[in-house]
Amino acid sequence: MTNNNFGEDFYEHVYRVVAEIPEGRVTTYGAIASYLGIASGARMVGYALNKSHKAGIPAHRVLNRLGQLTGRAHFPDDTMRERLQQENISFTEEYTVDIEKHFWNPNEMS
DNA sequence: CCCGTGACTGGCA
């Protein structure tokens, strides 16, 4: 166990939120952290996703606040970029998507 | 137990 108030539940919550991101939409580490009540826990979200490789969630839809695919190194080859392009998400740079255009806020969860 | 590391971020130079 850890000395925080979240423990393993925190990761579960992260996975649940990520699983709700609609196709063709993206969100950020910070947005998820904020939604879970930990404004400064963006890094923890990233850490959770790193450990989520077998959770079967669309982790490729989580980017940093600038829309950069900072987690691409954790996917095989260009899997992260390829999946996003397959969802018709537009890029402004080779590894940067139009975050403004596709941003999905966790609070909009249906 | 201390220290470095990181899928981050906001603020300041």
Add this chain to the structure above:
DNA sequence: ATGCCAGCCACGG
């Protein structure tokens, strides 16, 4: 506008 820096906090060595 661009870039650097200091907080951030769980984890592993």
